[in-house]
Amino acid sequence: MYPDIKPFETGRLNVSDIHDLYYELSGNKDGTPVIFLHGGPGGGCDEKDRSFFDPTKYKIILLDQRGSGKSLPSASLEDNTTWDLVKDVERLREHLGISTWHVFGGSWGSTLSLAYAQSHPDKVKTLVLRGIFTLRASELRFFYQDGASHLFPEAWDEYVAPIPEAERGDMMLAYHAQLNSVDDQTRIVAAKAWAKWEMATSKLFVDPEYLARAEGDEFANAFARIENHYFINNGFMRDGQLLEKQEIDKIRHIPCVVVQGRYDVVCPATTAYSLKKVWPELELHIVPDAGHSSREPGIAKLLVEATNKFADL
Numbered sequence: 595m596y597p598d599i600k601p602f603e604t605g606r607l608n609v610s611d612i613h614d615l616y617y618e619l620s621g622n623k624d625g626t627p628v629i630f631l632h633g634g635p636g637g638g639c640d641e642k643d644r645s646f647f648d649p650t651k652y653k654i655i656l657l658d659q660r661g662s663g664k665s666l667p668s669a670s671l672e673d674n675t676t677w678d679l680v681k682d683v684e685r686l687r688e689h690l691g692i693s694t695w696h697v698f699g700g701s702w703g704s705t706l707s708l709a710y711a712q713s714h715p716d717k718v719k720t721l722v723l724r725g726i727f728t729l730r731a732s733e734l735r736f737f738y739q740d741g742a743s744h745l746f747p748e749a750w751d752e753y754v755a756p757i758p759e760a761e762r763g764d765m766m767l768a769y770h771a772q773l774n775s776v777d778d779q780t781r782i783v784a785a786k787a788w789a790k791w792e793m794a795t796s797k798l799f800v801d802p803e804y805l806a807r808a809e810g811d812e813f814a815n816a817f818a819r820i821e822n823h824y825f826i827n828n829g830f831m832r833d834g835q836l837l838e839k840q841e842i843d844k845i846r847h848i849p850c851v852v853v854q855g856r857y858d859v860v861c862p863a864t865t866a867y868s869l870k871k872v873w874p875e876l877e878l879h880i881v882p883d884a885g886h887s888s889r890e891p892g893i894a895k896l897l898v899e900a901t902n903k904f905a906d907l
């Protein structure tokens with residue numbers, strides 16, 4: 595990955611009666627523009643997200659989605675849907691005076707990248723996607739109800755701990771009640787347990803630094819509340835919508851690289867493979883020794899190779 599850099603410009607974009615979004619620009623002021631779409635939803639951008647791009651070639655645009663990161667109000671679920679975020683990405687593009695741009699997203703960021711590209715195919719120059727996530731019921735069930743739990747039993751025990759036994763038959767629904775409780779303590783305990791489940795399972799080798807992110811009140815609250823809100827609502831999409839032939843045919847002409855960890859238990863490889871089957875032109879790399887995180891060495895290397903390849907398109 596490229597060395598750490600700082601933004602040359604930051605800004606805020608008012609996109610609704612309540613939502614005020616933070617964005618930043620870094621790299622080359624006259625470079626080819628790329629929009630980075632973070633995961634979660636609710637995860638917010640990290641300064642190291644700038645390092646996937648050659649700063650001499652790209653104008654790197656990081657956006658904190660509604661309720662995420664530095665965008666305000668933090669953790670707000672009001673007017674917060676996939677299609678609101680798609681509109682926000684377009685608002686930002688127009689605000690910045692950009693005609694077309696590269697789009698980069700991992701996990702939920704890959705979901706939003708696909709939803710945005712299928713809504714505005716003429717605005718997308720290329721797509722670099724990681725850890726494909728399309729919010730199908732099967733994907734959500736595997737990670738939040740019965741699947742990843744078999745591979746990380748210790749972390750699973752911590753994840754179910756806040757939920758009464760009688761409610762464990764529908765973990766997402768049970769967490770929805772606690773994440774939206776009137777009691778602050780109930781909310782933050784649930785948020786940290788939800789976030790820790792994901793941080794504990796995102797890398798092939800559990801990373802204590804990554805785990806520590808789940809202990810941050812503001813991050814955990816936004817990440818857990820917004821993720822759960824989207825998942826309870828199936829991403830505000832038809833099941834499998836992003837993989838439908840009619841939707842994929844809108845974007846098959848766009849150069850696309852997908853990087854997927856073989857041992858990604860958060861967004862298992864089956865979804866990336868399903869995407870490849872409906873979109874044979876895309877370039878799919880399955881990294882044999884990686885989990886979910888974009889920071890896994892094998893994943894980061896291929897992501898940078900992809901952005902280097904696309905920089906001159």
Ligand SMILES: CNCC(=O)c1nnc(C(C)(C)C)o1
Pocket residue numbers: 632633634635636637638700701702703727792796821860
């Ligand atoms: C099910 N959510 C997966 C996702 O989008 C995601 N996983 N980790 C992240 C952060 C890196 C933003 C914490 O996002």
